[in-house]
Amino acid sequence: MVAQIDQFDRKILALLQEDARLTNGDLSERVNLSPSQCSRRRQRLEDEGFIRAYRAVLDRDRLGFSLVNMVTVTLATHNRDNARRFAELVSRLPEVQEAHALTGEMDYILKVITPDLKSLAEFVNDVLLPHESVQHVKTAIVLQTLKESAALPLG
Template sequence: MDKIDRHILEVLQKEARLSTAELAERIGLSPSPCARRLKRLEDEGYIENYQANVNKTKAGIAMSFFVEVSLNSHQEDSIATFEKALSDMDEVINGHVVSGSYDYLLEVVSPNLDGYERFTRKLHKLASVKDIHTHLSVRKVINKTTLPIFV
């Protein structure tokens, strides 16, 4: 990973729809070496996929919540069942195992409070869930869609 590779990643995070020729022009390479570098970054897993950032409001998402979840069992099969259930819940857009007073921190979206209530009912039905605490996001103050490149 050199300076040019980092530049490629920075540019693609902002404009993933660039053609290889356009990308090459932006970073100051000819198209063939740029294409080889791009392919290598994909093959080595630096670039996982290409996606569109969808406007939440236009998609009918009016509310975001951060949900702290504590489990009553930390057995491997119980954790696997819980995490599989989370992955099947469309409302959960991010989930993290965390240290501290709870086990998971989830980012959950909903069109309204009724939708969130339906989600919490599904969550409480999971046998391994001991307790949940919810924080309503009032306003997003930072919306970074790019990652810093530290390598």
Template sequence: MGKNIASDRLDGVDRTLLRFLQEDGTLSSAALGERLSMTVTPCWRRRKRLEDLGVIRDYQANLDRRKLGFDVLAFAQVRFGNHSASAPDDFEQVILGLPEVLSCHKVTGEADYVLTVLATDLESYGQFVEDVLRRQPGISSIQSSLALREIKAVTRIPVPV
């Protein structure tokens, strides 16, 4: 795996701190310091440095999509017919503003983009495809796959020791 400047500047304490925060992002600097056998101020400084380096991007609660009524998880593969026009760039800007799109990746292979999309049911996903995706200029094909069963879904990044 590739390294970058930020990961080269992390010591064992930083890495342990990151693992603790991924397990529980609500930990205060005092609680985190206690787990790391540090006082509050140095612990807060380390956390702040990791935030400033961009290693810690933000904090959030992990929600259960089904309990919030999102029973459909779909993967949409989008292909463009013409890559030289501004259509892909315009598409990316549209996608950035859609809360039901959890992720969008520009990929290699048959598709140009792979989207992870939440919907309340099949009908609402169908509406998303028709009302949003099919209306984007330059798209030549859309292929959808629906999740039948979720085997693993994590957001934690393995932090090397």
């Protein structure tokens, strides 16, 4: 169910997902509300869970994590316990930036960040493949990222 928010809330959310460092004064100038109204609205949006967190977006390449990999995983058996074990494994792995359960041939797709090919090989061979829940792993190295965004299309 989509919660009811008005055009001011949407504009505040759109601006904050673009730049979370905006002050209530900055927001007030851009949405034509007073700083106190923006403050109350921001607090309500946080309290109601529309804003889950504020974070910095780090430069992957500058920090030595230049290899982006898409890893598909097929589970050994398809039951709730095996899926839970795999989910627990993935939640502990800092290299995994995203993990999605899929329909179709593969069970999961992971976005995995590594510094180099050697690290990717170690991740697959020493972490994923030996895990009891995993049957098969396929990797694809991203050659070029055309778009990368966590922003929602708020209009």
